Amino acid sequence: MVLSGGLAVGGLVLKTSSLRLVLLESAALLALLLVWQSSQNRAASRVYLAAVLISAAAVISGSLLLNAGKPGWASALLSVGFAMKLGLVPLYLWLPQVAEATPASVAGLVVSVIDVVAFSELWLLKASNALPAITGLWLALAVLSALGGAILMLAQHDLKRLLAFSSIEDMGYLVLGVFAGGQWGMAGALVGVMVHALAKALLFASLVAPEAEGAVSFEQRGMAARYPLAGASFLVGMLTMLGVPLTWSFSARWRLYISAAEISPLLLFAFLLASALALLAYARALVVFWWGTSNSTTREPPIRSTALNLALLALILALFVGGLWPELIPGLSRLLGG
């Protein structure tokens, strides 16, 4: 898990795009091995394998064709490859299965590191104008993913699947930022992806302890009574994903919304509708799974892990410090246009 994450992050700091791609695909393959090993559902592992292979083949061949001066095929291959990596609608089918079948920690790695790094690579390509892309197509994918992800969140009773669809929904916003262009969109997308990684890590980490007692679904109630810090973590993660002020994501969200508003008020309303649906889904999860009277029948004491608690607190702190003063982050002020 650590190696996979390290390869992914390390790939981002390289300047040469071909080397970056090699490291990123290596990280994805390692994550695949992890999913294969830890999955309770072989079918889900096979779907993830297929998704990794198809997306890797598409991205690598697209890059090669781009270098060979064939932008049309390159654009098509890169679009399909990245859309699958990011889990955009309709190429998302692998993501909820992986989230459901693997432990929360593994699912968190896939969502908060691998996916996010894939997005960052997309961002870098777009920022350097190396990606010939059909803007309208990407904006349509963004709207579909935001709205589709949010509607599907409402249909879930398993919390890990809910978080997977939340990732798909959030990716819609980030893709909007990249392809709407302009100072607001690109800055919002970059801050947004950093926050996405932290928030998703926090959300999945909050499920680790409850998951040890059984499936994390709406059949369990009042888990915050047994795991108050985990409950608070889920609440903070949820508010972050919704872009509520004083969480770091507000800094990204208002920029992304403005980039939508500059294109069309209808586009802005579409994304606000997605946010509204996501709010309903998260609120239901909070009320049903975390709050209220616990229905746990176990006589075992709640699982306590100092390392996990420290990780949760560190992530909460990061999201609030970033939210209270976004420009505290070194180098971010220039990016944010201050």
Next chain:
Amino acid sequence: MAPSTLILFPFYALFGGIGLLLVLGWRISSRSKGILAMVASLVAMGGVLTTALSIQNGRALEWTGLSWDGPLALAYHVDGLSLLFAFMATTIGAAVLLYSIDYMAQDPSSTRFYVLMLVFIGGLVHLVYSANLLIFYLSWEVIGLCSFLLVGFWYQQKEAVLGACKVLVMTHLAGYGLLAAILLIFARTGSLLWTDPRLAGSMTTGLFLIILVAAVAKSVQFPLHTWIPDAMAAPTPVSSLLHAACYVKAGVYLVARLHSLGAWPATWGIVVIWIGTVTMLVGVLYAMIQTDLKRMLAFHTISQIGYMMLGLGLGTPLGIAAGLLHCLNHGFFKGGLFLGSGAVQHSTGTKDMNQLGGLARRMPRTALFWLVNAGAISGLPLMSGFVSKWLLYKAALETGQIIPALVAWVVSILTVFSFLKATSSVFLGAGTDQTSIAEEAPASMRWGMGLMAAGSMILGVAPQLAIRFLINPVLPALGLSPVTQVTWFGLSTATGSWWSTGGLILAIVAFGGGMLVYALAQPGRKIVLTGSGTTAWGGVFTGGEPLRDSGRLPASDFSAIIKHNLAPFYSWVDMDRYYRIVWHALLSVSQAVGRASAWMEQQAILILLGLSVAAILLIAPLAPASGTVAVGNELLPLT
């Protein structure tokens, strides 16, 4: 003193208090935390009042601080309107926190409580001080978050969980309207400052309406009012400060602030007038059927804010002044009523009016403070509510809004009746098993209630203090002339016109009418009626039915009559019924989409492969030929 110091001083006090609570919270007692929080709010109040001299005669304090998030700088504009709401937040906040010292003394989560209360007060002051629209929205959401977390304070109780969820969903969803308007304004004008003249030019009716949706939800106006009764699961100080005195006034502030953009088109005013008029009637009719003391007060809050919206919708200097005066008065008398209900519940363990009675003997001071505030909301002369209602009637009549004025008058009658009934159910008559154990409220709770009652009386006896120092400075901030002059007991000195006299007559008749209606409900003759054969007093509402042995008509007897006779109204106007339909429809759609998605996941590999191939074949011919190509470590343009 520099503008920055005057503006920031309240925040230093409040956030200083928060910091101390977080650092010392694990070492000091709950009572000490309460005292610390109260002192922080008091110091903040002092800081707010120091700005008063600087904002007279239409002046404003302005300061732009550090860049906070890119182009978002912490920009402040403190004028008369800001001062009024900041004063309410910090003053009433201090009184409520004083009350909380004993109320929350035994609660193990008191640190969380006091931190959230101070964050709320700071958030509301920040809201009314902000000149930047996005920072305003940030503060709007922060106070919303505080409301959510405080309603869900006892999150292991089902009522608290559901109430908090409803608060979050209804107010946050409506807040997206405000956010959308702000972003569209920014996209059109490039500006985010209230004070920028370009903003006025960009405000269309569509934008006004979506902003109004946010204000309506926040200020519990019809049809977005249904969250507040469920929010009564919160601790009583929360109900008092947030859901009576301050949080629900954020929407009133927003609507008032829209007046600073310039004169409204007539349609805007009509919409706000009728939202207020319908709301005040719906609120009081629901209040009359409640048997839960706090829920009754919540519905009266809905109704009373309708008066404020009426005043703001009239748009005249007198109408706006009357609406804002009522806002200030309401903060004190409704906040005080909630504190009184909390004292009753704290002492007896219940807020069910059917189980209460005769508490005036066991809790005389609580009863006295309750009576003062009940008199204020009823519009009793010598109390604050009388002055603001009188001015509202006058303003409505002057602008030819006869029907809203009449509705407001009828609502006043029903309000009087409602409070007479509540007062007699809870404090008068024979005691019950529940009240036999009651004791007078502890000291800090009595002081908190007493300060609120004192505010209600002072603002009734000497309303010129509020008019001169708090209300009249608002009008120049909104581009209007301060014309309202009142003297002792609210007598108007500015005009001797018929409208003024007519307003006074309406106010007195409203109170008298309420007394008459209540008198008709009282036992009038002796009838041998009880089930056990003992003699009891009966009255017109018994319809010949046997009375209880005590001869009392508890709250449920009364509410049942009204609920029965107005059943179609309550059925049609129950907005939750429609919201549940929308929610179930949404769930049905999402479940259908979910089933389709689950089916696709079963065939995921085939579908992914098929879609990928199809997409590549479709996209390739359409893709642009532009871009760059990487050659080694360089990126060269494609040719």
